[in-house]
Amino acid sequence: MLALRLTLESFRFAWDALKANLLRTVLSLLGVTVGIFAIIAVFTVVDSLEANIRSSLDFVGDKIISVQKWPLEFGPDYPWWKYFNRPVPTPREFQQMRKQLGPNNKGLAIFAANSGNTLKAGSNSVADCVLQGVSYDFRIVSNVPIKEGRYFTMQEMDGARPVAIIGATIAENLFPSGGALGKEFKARGQTFIVIGVMEKEGKKLLTISSNDANCIIPFTMFTKMFALSTTGFGGGPSATIAVKGRDEDPGLLDLEYEMRGVVRNIRGLKPRELDNFALNRPEMVASAVGKLFGVIGLVGAVIGSFAMLVGGFGIANIMFVSVRERTNIIGIQKSLGAKNFFILFQFLFEAIFLCLIGGGAGILLVWLITLVPQDALPLTMTAGRVVLGLLVSVGIGVIAGIVPAVMASNLDPVIAIRAQ
Incomplete structure:
Protein backbone atom coordinates (compact mmCIF):
# COMPACT_ATOMS: atom_id res chain seq x y z
CA MET A 1 0.00 0.00 0.00
CA LEU A 2 2.87 2.35 0.76
CA ALA A 3 4.35 1.84 -2.71
CA LEU A 4 0.95 2.53 -4.32
CA ARG A 5 0.47 5.67 -2.23
CA LEU A 6 3.93 6.94 -3.15
CA THR A 7 3.29 6.21 -6.82
CA LEU A 8 0.04 8.19 -6.72
CA GLU A 9 1.88 11.01 -4.98
CA SER A 10 4.41 10.96 -7.82
CA PHE A 11 1.53 11.34 -10.28
CA ARG A 12 0.20 14.31 -8.31
CA PHE A 13 3.59 16.05 -8.15
CA ALA A 14 4.10 15.54 -11.88
CA TRP A 15 0.65 16.93 -12.70
CA ASP A 16 1.14 19.96 -10.45
CA ALA A 17 4.51 20.66 -12.10
CA LEU A 18 2.92 20.59 -15.57
CA LYS A 19 0.12 22.96 -14.52
CA ALA A 20 2.59 25.34 -12.85
CA ASN A 21 4.48 25.79 -16.15
CA LEU A 22 1.58 25.71 -18.60
CA LEU A 23 3.20 27.69 -21.44
CA ARG A 24 6.37 25.61 -21.30
CA THR A 25 4.24 22.45 -21.20
CA VAL A 26 2.33 23.44 -24.33
CA LEU A 27 5.48 24.36 -26.24
CA SER A 28 7.15 21.11 -25.19
CA LEU A 29 4.36 18.83 -26.33
CA LEU A 30 4.03 20.46 -29.77
CA GLY A 31 6.92 18.42 -31.12
CA VAL A 32 5.34 15.18 -29.94
CA THR A 33 1.98 16.30 -31.34
CA VAL A 34 3.49 16.87 -34.79
CA GLY A 35 5.36 13.56 -34.68
CA ILE A 36 2.37 11.44 -33.62
CA PHE A 37 0.17 13.29 -36.11
CA ALA A 38 2.62 12.51 -38.93
CA ILE A 39 2.92 8.81 -38.07
CA ILE A 40 -0.77 8.12 -37.41
CA ALA A 41 -1.86 10.22 -40.41
CA VAL A 42 0.40 8.25 -42.74
CA PHE A 43 -0.76 4.92 -41.32
CA THR A 44 -4.42 6.01 -41.53
CA VAL A 45 -4.09 7.05 -45.18
CA VAL A 46 -2.24 3.84 -46.04
CA ASP A 47 -4.82 1.69 -44.22
CA SER A 48 -7.68 3.52 -45.96
CA LEU A 49 -6.04 3.18 -49.37
CA GLU A 50 -5.41 -0.53 -48.87
CA ALA A 51 -8.93 -1.16 -47.57
CA ASN A 52 -10.42 0.78 -50.48
CA ILE A 53 -8.43 -1.13 -53.07
CA ARG A 54 -9.18 -4.49 -51.45
CA SER A 55 -12.90 -3.66 -51.33
CA SER A 56 -12.69 -2.64 -54.98
CA LEU A 57 -11.38 -6.13 -55.73
CA ASP A 58 -14.19 -7.84 -53.80
CA PHE A 59 -16.30 -7.96 -56.96
CA VAL A 60 -14.04 -10.75 -58.25
CA GLY A 61 -15.00 -13.08 -55.41
CA ASP A 62 -12.82 -15.60 -53.59
CA LYS A 63 -11.53 -19.02 -54.66
CA ILE A 64 -11.56 -17.83 -58.27
CA ILE A 65 -9.11 -18.88 -60.99
CA SER A 66 -9.27 -16.93 -64.26
CA VAL A 67 -7.96 -17.98 -67.66
CA GLN A 68 -6.49 -14.89 -69.30
CA LYS A 69 -3.85 -13.81 -71.76
CA TRP A 70 -1.88 -11.64 -69.33
CA PRO A 71 -0.63 -12.80 -65.93
CA LEU A 72 -1.13 -10.62 -62.88
CA GLU A 73 2.52 -11.24 -61.98
CA PHE A 74 5.28 -11.32 -64.57
CA GLY A 75 7.98 -13.89 -63.88
CA PRO A 76 11.64 -12.78 -64.06
CA ASP A 77 12.55 -15.62 -66.45
CA TYR A 78 9.91 -14.89 -69.04
CA PRO A 79 10.41 -11.90 -71.42
CA TRP A 80 7.33 -9.69 -71.23
CA TRP A 81 7.16 -9.23 -74.99
CA LYS A 82 6.41 -12.94 -75.50
CA TYR A 83 3.00 -12.43 -73.91
CA PHE A 84 1.94 -10.48 -77.00
CA ASN A 85 1.82 -13.71 -79.01
CA ARG A 86 -0.63 -15.39 -76.69
CA PRO A 87 -4.24 -15.91 -77.84
CA VAL A 88 -7.16 -14.74 -75.72
CA PRO A 89 -9.82 -17.11 -74.34
CA THR A 90 -12.70 -17.78 -76.72
CA PRO A 91 -16.33 -18.95 -76.39
CA ARG A 92 -15.33 -22.22 -78.06
CA GLU A 93 -12.73 -22.86 -75.34
CA PHE A 94 -15.36 -22.01 -72.73
CA GLN A 95 -17.75 -24.63 -74.12
CA GLN A 96 -14.98 -27.25 -74.23
CA MET A 97 -13.94 -26.46 -70.66
CA ARG A 98 -17.55 -26.98 -69.54
CA LYS A 99 -17.41 -30.49 -70.97
CA GLN A 100 -13.91 -31.44 -69.79
CA LEU A 101 -13.64 -29.95 -66.31
CA GLY A 102 -14.36 -32.36 -63.47
CA PRO A 103 -16.39 -31.83 -60.28
CA ASN A 104 -13.72 -29.69 -58.52
CA ASN A 105 -15.56 -26.45 -59.27
CA LYS A 106 -18.83 -24.75 -58.30
CA GLY A 107 -19.25 -22.73 -61.48
CA LEU A 108 -17.65 -21.76 -64.80
CA ALA A 109 -18.33 -18.45 -66.54
CA ILE A 110 -17.18 -16.41 -69.49
CA PHE A 111 -17.55 -12.64 -69.64
CA ALA A 112 -16.37 -9.58 -71.55
CA ALA A 113 -16.95 -5.84 -71.28
CA ASN A 114 -17.05 -2.75 -73.46
CA SER A 115 -16.80 0.72 -71.93
CA GLY A 116 -17.77 4.20 -73.10
CA ASN A 117 -21.39 3.40 -74.05
CA THR A 118 -24.35 5.80 -73.93
CA LEU A 119 -27.69 4.43 -72.78
CA LYS A 120 -30.98 6.18 -73.62
CA ALA A 121 -34.54 5.94 -72.35
CA GLY A 122 -36.90 8.49 -73.90
CA SER A 123 -35.40 11.95 -73.37
CA ASN A 124 -33.02 10.71 -70.66
CA SER A 125 -29.53 9.39 -71.27
CA VAL A 126 -26.41 8.42 -69.35
CA ALA A 127 -22.92 8.32 -70.89
CA ASP A 128 -19.72 6.41 -70.21
CA CYS A 129 -21.43 3.18 -69.17
CA VAL A 130 -19.98 -0.32 -69.28
CA LEU A 131 -21.80 -3.03 -71.20
CA GLN A 132 -20.81 -6.40 -69.77
CA GLY A 133 -21.80 -9.68 -71.35
CA VAL A 134 -21.86 -12.63 -68.96
CA SER A 135 -22.77 -16.32 -69.00
CA TYR A 136 -25.25 -17.90 -66.61
CA ASP A 137 -22.79 -18.84 -63.85
CA PHE A 138 -21.32 -15.35 -63.68
CA ARG A 139 -23.17 -14.68 -60.42
CA ILE A 140 -21.28 -17.63 -58.91
CA VAL A 141 -17.80 -16.41 -59.83
CA SER A 142 -18.49 -12.70 -59.24
CA ASN A 143 -20.58 -10.45 -57.04
CA VAL A 144 -23.87 -9.30 -58.58
CA PRO A 145 -25.69 -7.47 -55.74
CA ILE A 146 -29.25 -7.26 -57.07
CA LYS A 147 -31.42 -4.86 -55.05
CA GLU A 148 -34.56 -5.04 -57.19
CA GLY A 149 -35.67 -7.62 -59.71
CA ARG A 150 -33.92 -10.87 -60.57
CA TYR A 151 -31.01 -12.54 -62.34
CA PHE A 152 -31.08 -13.99 -65.86
CA THR A 153 -32.72 -17.32 -66.60
CA MET A 154 -30.99 -20.03 -68.64
CA GLN A 155 -33.55 -19.53 -71.42
CA GLU A 156 -32.67 -15.83 -71.62
CA MET A 157 -28.99 -16.70 -71.82
CA ASP A 158 -29.34 -19.38 -74.48
CA GLY A 159 -31.82 -17.34 -76.52
CA ALA A 160 -29.76 -14.13 -76.49
CA ARG A 161 -32.72 -12.21 -75.06
CA PRO A 162 -32.45 -8.38 -74.89
CA VAL A 163 -32.69 -8.18 -71.10
CA ALA A 164 -30.39 -6.31 -68.73
CA ILE A 165 -29.42 -5.79 -65.11
CA ILE A 166 -28.41 -2.16 -64.61
CA GLY A 167 -26.43 -0.29 -61.99
CA ALA A 168 -27.88 2.25 -59.57
CA THR A 169 -26.46 5.30 -61.41
CA ILE A 170 -27.94 4.14 -64.71
CA ALA A 171 -31.33 3.54 -63.08
CA GLU A 172 -31.31 6.99 -61.42
CA ASN A 173 -30.46 8.79 -64.67
CA LEU A 174 -32.63 6.85 -67.12
CA PHE A 175 -35.63 6.51 -64.82
CA PRO A 176 -35.49 9.43 -62.34
CA SER A 177 -39.07 8.82 -61.20
CA GLY A 178 -38.19 5.25 -60.16
CA GLY A 179 -39.71 1.96 -61.17
CA ALA A 180 -36.99 0.86 -63.60
CA LEU A 181 -38.10 -2.80 -63.64
CA GLY A 182 -39.81 -3.77 -66.88
CA LYS A 183 -38.93 -0.52 -68.64
CA GLU A 184 -36.98 -0.24 -71.88
CA PHE A 185 -33.79 1.57 -72.84
CA LYS A 186 -31.51 1.56 -75.85
CA ALA A 187 -27.80 0.79 -76.10
CA ARG A 188 -26.00 0.90 -79.45
CA GLY A 189 -29.35 0.80 -81.27
CA GLN A 190 -30.56 -2.30 -79.40
CA THR A 191 -33.60 -2.12 -77.14
CA PHE A 192 -33.28 -3.81 -73.73
CA ILE A 193 -35.76 -4.57 -70.96
CA VAL A 194 -34.66 -4.00 -67.36
CA ILE A 195 -35.08 -7.13 -65.23
CA GLY A 196 -32.86 -6.10 -62.30
CA VAL A 197 -31.24 -3.12 -60.57
CA MET A 198 -28.04 -3.52 -58.56
CA GLU A 199 -27.27 -1.98 -55.18
CA LYS A 200 -25.51 1.37 -55.14
CA GLU A 201 -21.79 1.07 -54.39
CA GLY A 202 -20.56 4.65 -54.63
CA LYS A 203 -17.17 5.78 -55.84
CA LYS A 204 -14.13 3.61 -55.29
CA LEU A 205 -10.45 4.09 -55.89
CA LEU A 206 -10.58 1.43 -58.59
CA THR A 207 -13.72 2.69 -60.29
CA ILE A 208 -13.53 -0.04 -62.95
CA SER A 209 -15.02 -2.44 -60.43
CA SER A 210 -18.03 -0.31 -59.49
CA ASN A 211 -21.40 -1.67 -60.61
CA ASP A 212 -23.12 1.73 -60.49
CA ALA A 213 -22.44 2.48 -64.17
CA ASN A 214 -22.45 -1.17 -65.23
CA CYS A 215 -25.06 -2.77 -67.47
CA ILE A 216 -25.00 -6.58 -67.50
CA ILE A 217 -26.50 -8.47 -70.46
CA PRO A 218 -26.40 -12.11 -71.61
CA PHE A 219 -23.08 -13.09 -73.18
CA THR A 220 -24.85 -14.42 -76.28
CA MET A 221 -26.47 -11.01 -76.77
CA PHE A 222 -23.15 -9.30 -76.17
CA THR A 223 -21.45 -11.30 -78.96
CA LYS A 224 -24.16 -10.17 -81.36
CA MET A 225 -23.37 -6.54 -80.61
CA PHE A 226 -19.56 -6.78 -80.44
CA ALA A 227 -16.98 -8.85 -82.30
CA LEU A 228 -14.67 -10.38 -79.70
CA SER A 229 -10.95 -9.79 -80.12
CA THR A 230 -8.77 -12.78 -80.90
CA THR A 231 -5.49 -11.08 -80.03
CA GLY A 232 -6.36 -8.74 -77.16
CA PHE A 233 -5.28 -5.66 -79.14
CA GLY A 234 -8.10 -3.67 -80.70
CA GLY A 245 -13.47 -23.44 -56.59
CA ARG A 246 -15.36 -25.43 -53.99
CA ASP A 247 -15.39 -24.34 -50.36
CA GLU A 248 -13.84 -27.60 -49.21
CA ASP A 249 -10.80 -27.02 -51.42
CA PRO A 250 -9.11 -24.00 -49.78
CA GLY A 251 -5.82 -24.46 -51.60
CA LEU A 252 -7.38 -24.69 -55.08
CA LEU A 253 -4.32 -26.67 -56.16
CA ASP A 254 -6.27 -29.60 -57.58
CA LEU A 255 -8.52 -27.27 -59.56
CA GLU A 256 -5.57 -25.25 -60.86
CA TYR A 257 -3.72 -28.38 -62.01
CA GLU A 258 -6.88 -29.67 -63.66
CA MET A 259 -7.54 -26.36 -65.42
CA ARG A 260 -3.97 -26.17 -66.68
CA GLY A 261 -4.23 -29.66 -68.17
CA VAL A 262 -7.63 -28.98 -69.74
CA VAL A 263 -6.62 -25.66 -71.33
CA ARG A 264 -3.35 -27.13 -72.62
CA ASN A 265 -5.32 -30.01 -74.15
CA ILE A 266 -7.85 -27.65 -75.74
CA ARG A 267 -5.08 -25.54 -77.26
CA GLY A 268 -3.12 -28.57 -78.43
CA LEU A 269 0.09 -27.74 -76.57
CA LYS A 270 2.82 -30.38 -76.60
CA PRO A 271 4.34 -31.55 -73.29
CA ARG A 272 7.49 -29.46 -73.70
CA GLU A 273 5.73 -26.32 -74.88
CA LEU A 274 5.24 -23.49 -72.40
CA ASP A 275 1.74 -22.40 -71.40
CA ASN A 276 0.32 -19.74 -73.73
CA PHE A 277 -2.21 -18.64 -71.12
CA ALA A 278 -2.23 -17.40 -67.53
CA LEU A 279 -4.16 -18.74 -64.55
CA ASN A 280 -4.74 -15.76 -62.30
CA ARG A 281 -6.09 -15.55 -58.76
CA PRO A 282 -7.38 -12.41 -56.98
CA GLU A 283 -5.01 -13.10 -54.07
CA MET A 284 -2.11 -12.29 -56.42
CA VAL A 285 -3.35 -8.70 -56.58
CA ALA A 286 -4.06 -8.68 -52.85
CA SER A 287 -0.52 -9.89 -52.15
CA ALA A 288 0.98 -7.23 -54.41
CA VAL A 289 -1.18 -4.57 -52.75
CA GLY A 290 -0.07 -5.74 -49.31
CA LYS A 291 3.61 -5.55 -50.24
CA LEU A 292 3.22 -2.11 -51.83
CA PHE A 293 1.45 -0.57 -48.88
CA GLY A 294 3.82 -2.27 -46.47
CA VAL A 295 6.68 -0.35 -48.10
CA ILE A 296 4.66 2.89 -48.13
CA GLY A 297 3.81 2.46 -44.47
CA LEU A 298 7.45 1.82 -43.59
CA VAL A 299 8.59 4.95 -45.44
CA GLY A 300 5.86 6.98 -43.70
CA ALA A 301 6.89 5.60 -40.30
CA VAL A 302 10.53 6.54 -40.93
CA ILE A 303 9.56 10.08 -41.93
CA GLY A 304 7.28 10.43 -38.92
CA SER A 305 9.95 9.05 -36.60
CA PHE A 306 12.20 12.02 -37.41
CA ALA A 307 9.45 14.36 -36.17
CA MET A 308 9.11 12.17 -33.07
CA LEU A 309 12.87 12.35 -32.56
CA VAL A 310 12.74 16.14 -32.54
CA GLY A 311 9.82 16.05 -30.12
CA GLY A 312 11.70 13.61 -27.88
CA PHE A 313 14.73 15.88 -27.74
CA GLY A 314 12.45 18.76 -26.81
CA ILE A 315 10.88 16.79 -23.96
CA ALA A 316 14.30 15.65 -22.69
CA ASN A 317 15.59 19.23 -22.76
CA ILE A 318 12.60 20.48 -20.77
CA MET A 319 13.01 17.67 -18.25
CA PHE A 320 16.67 18.59 -17.65
CA VAL A 321 15.58 22.19 -17.09
CA SER A 322 12.84 21.01 -14.74
CA VAL A 323 15.30 18.95 -12.68
CA ARG A 324 17.61 21.96 -12.37
CA GLU A 325 14.79 24.28 -11.31
CA ARG A 326 13.49 21.85 -8.66
CA THR A 327 16.81 20.64 -7.27
CA ASN A 328 16.18 22.42 -3.96
CA ILE A 329 12.71 20.85 -3.67
CA ILE A 330 14.17 17.42 -4.44
CA GLY A 331 16.66 17.87 -1.61
CA ILE A 332 13.89 18.79 0.83
CA GLN A 333 11.80 15.81 -0.26
CA LYS A 334 14.70 13.39 0.17
CA SER A 335 15.66 14.85 3.55
CA LEU A 336 12.07 14.20 4.70
CA GLY A 337 12.39 10.53 3.72
CA ALA A 338 11.35 10.42 0.07
CA LYS A 339 12.70 7.31 -1.64
CA ASN A 340 14.72 7.40 -4.83
CA PHE A 341 11.98 5.67 -6.82
CA PHE A 342 9.50 8.36 -5.65
CA ILE A 343 11.70 11.10 -7.14
CA LEU A 344 12.37 9.00 -10.27
CA PHE A 345 8.67 8.33 -10.88
CA GLN A 346 7.84 11.98 -10.28
CA PHE A 347 9.96 13.16 -13.24
CA LEU A 348 9.36 10.08 -15.38
CA PHE A 349 5.60 10.50 -15.07
CA GLU A 350 5.95 14.15 -15.96
CA ALA A 351 7.72 13.24 -19.21
CA ILE A 352 5.13 10.54 -19.97
CA PHE A 353 2.29 12.97 -19.27
CA LEU A 354 3.79 15.48 -21.68
CA CYS A 355 4.11 12.87 -24.43
CA LEU A 356 0.64 11.41 -23.81
CA ILE A 357 -1.00 14.83 -23.99
CA GLY A 358 0.96 15.67 -27.13
CA GLY A 359 0.26 12.27 -28.69
CA GLY A 360 -3.42 12.51 -27.80
CA ALA A 361 -3.60 15.92 -29.48
CA GLY A 362 -1.97 14.49 -32.63
CA ILE A 363 -4.41 11.56 -32.70
CA LEU A 364 -7.31 13.97 -32.21
CA LEU A 365 -6.18 16.02 -35.23
CA VAL A 366 -6.05 12.90 -37.40
CA TRP A 367 -9.51 11.87 -36.20
CA LEU A 368 -10.90 15.32 -37.07
CA ILE A 369 -9.48 14.95 -40.58
CA THR A 370 -11.24 11.58 -40.98
CA LEU A 371 -14.55 13.35 -40.32
CA VAL A 372 -14.16 15.42 -43.51
CA PRO A 373 -16.44 13.81 -46.16
CA GLN A 374 -14.50 12.14 -48.96
CA ASP A 375 -16.13 10.41 -51.94
CA ALA A 376 -13.13 8.78 -53.57
CA LEU A 377 -11.15 7.89 -50.43
CA PRO A 378 -13.01 7.88 -47.10
CA LEU A 379 -10.47 7.90 -44.28
CA THR A 380 -10.95 5.60 -41.29
CA MET A 381 -8.77 5.54 -38.19
CA THR A 382 -8.82 2.17 -36.48
CA ALA A 383 -8.57 1.54 -32.75
CA GLY A 384 -5.27 -0.23 -33.38
CA ARG A 385 -3.74 2.97 -34.74
CA VAL A 386 -4.98 4.92 -31.69
CA VAL A 387 -3.38 2.38 -29.38
CA LEU A 388 -0.19 2.49 -31.45
CA GLY A 389 -0.05 6.28 -31.18
CA LEU A 390 -0.50 6.18 -27.41
CA LEU A 391 2.11 3.43 -26.98
CA VAL A 392 4.62 5.36 -29.08
CA SER A 393 3.90 8.43 -26.96
CA VAL A 394 4.55 6.49 -23.76
CA GLY A 395 7.74 5.04 -25.23
CA ILE A 396 9.04 8.48 -26.20
CA GLY A 397 8.16 9.77 -22.74
CA VAL A 398 10.10 6.96 -21.05
CA ILE A 399 13.13 7.42 -23.32
CA ALA A 400 13.13 11.22 -23.01
CA GLY A 401 12.53 11.27 -19.26
CA ILE A 402 14.52 8.34 -17.91
CA VAL A 403 17.94 10.07 -17.82
CA PRO A 404 16.71 13.30 -16.14
CA ALA A 405 14.63 11.20 -13.72
CA VAL A 406 17.62 9.03 -12.75
CA MET A 407 19.75 12.13 -12.27
CA ALA A 408 17.10 13.66 -9.99
CA SER A 409 16.68 10.47 -7.95
CA ASN A 410 20.44 10.15 -7.37
CA LEU A 411 20.96 13.71 -6.09
CA ASP A 412 22.55 14.02 -2.66
CA PRO A 413 19.94 15.66 -0.39
CA VAL A 414 22.48 17.90 1.40
CA ILE A 415 23.94 19.24 -1.85
CA ALA A 416 20.47 19.53 -3.43
CA ILE A 417 19.08 21.63 -0.53
CA ARG A 418 21.97 24.10 -0.87
CA ALA A 419 21.37 24.50 -4.64
CA GLN A 420 20.04 27.87 -5.75
Missing part, protein backbone atom coordinates in the same frame (compact mmCIF):
# COMPACT_ATOMS: atom_id res chain seq x y z
CA GLY A 235 -10.78 -5.23 -82.84
CA GLY A 236 -13.22 -5.58 -79.94
CA PRO A 237 -13.35 -6.59 -76.28
CA SER A 238 -11.49 -9.62 -74.93
CA ALA A 239 -13.16 -12.44 -73.04
CA THR A 240 -12.16 -13.92 -69.70
CA ILE A 241 -13.00 -17.40 -68.43
CA ALA A 242 -13.31 -17.78 -64.64
CA VAL A 243 -13.83 -20.86 -62.48
CA LYS A 244 -15.11 -20.90 -58.90
